Amino acid sequence: MNNQTLILIHSTDAVGLVAGISQVIANHKLNIITMREFVDEVNQQFFLRVVCTGVPSAVENLSTGLLEVLPTGAKVSINPAEQKKLVVLVTKEHHCLADILVRHFFQTLNATVEAVIGNYEVLKTFTEKFDIPYHYISHEEKTKEQFEAEMAEQIAQYEPDYIILAKFMRILSPSFVAKFENKLINIHHSFLPAFIGANPYRQAHTRGVKIIGATAHFVTNDLDEGPIIVQRTKSINHSQDVPQLVTAGKEIEKAVLSHAIHLLTEDRVMRQGNKTIVFE
Incomplete structure (x- = not known):
């Protein structure tokens, strides 16, 4: 602009x-x-x-x-900052992180990925191929408070506009969420409020649903119940097994998270209580 x-x-x-x-x-x-x-x-x-x-x-x-x-x-x-700064949190799954880093590399993200932080080292080598710092912070043999304090200290050094939970499979404490209020963005592997928590595709398969989906939302103290930014669904049928649903779901997750980041970096999302106003 x-x-x-x-x-x-x-x-x-x-x-x-x-x-x-x-x-x-x-x-x-x-x-x-x-x-x-x-x-x-x-x-x-x-x-x-x-x-x-x-x-x-x-x-x-x-x-x-x-x-x-x-x-x-x-x-x-x-005129809010046009080029937003992101820090990405990961665990082991690569698909959402890969999509973000490729967009960052080709400068189509409208943001800069300042760093990636993971509680495993699985994605370290991949991240560093893009010349982006990767910080490994283990959650093992630590209290939740110690683990989150180390993460918060590392995140704060980059002063990010948003912290993207790209399949970061840890439940965050209220104090951590409060520290980064309105900055934490999660991609949930189902069409909320359905199938909250773990193994949503197995839940969906067991229930025999006809659609699966993904939801990008702000993180609050209520698990997977923060203000929704973007949702998308895909029709499925009885012939698809759990692995096929997982594969289809990952494609939806990437698309939904990418769209949410796009809306946020263009300042098209305004939060009101537990809802969002999204100016597409």
């Missing part, structure tokens, strides 16, 4: 907000290209994503002008 301005707004709803915001933008000689808004009528919340041509002479003045026409307590973000 070299000659563009991105504006994100979250406030309580009120009459005339769009008109007032548009006038402030025009006063700063900016031309609106896209304006997407959403009103949560139940909770009286207003969300807006605006892209304009032009760059304001003073971002502080634009921010002040917008806050003057918005309700008290409004949040305004102008």
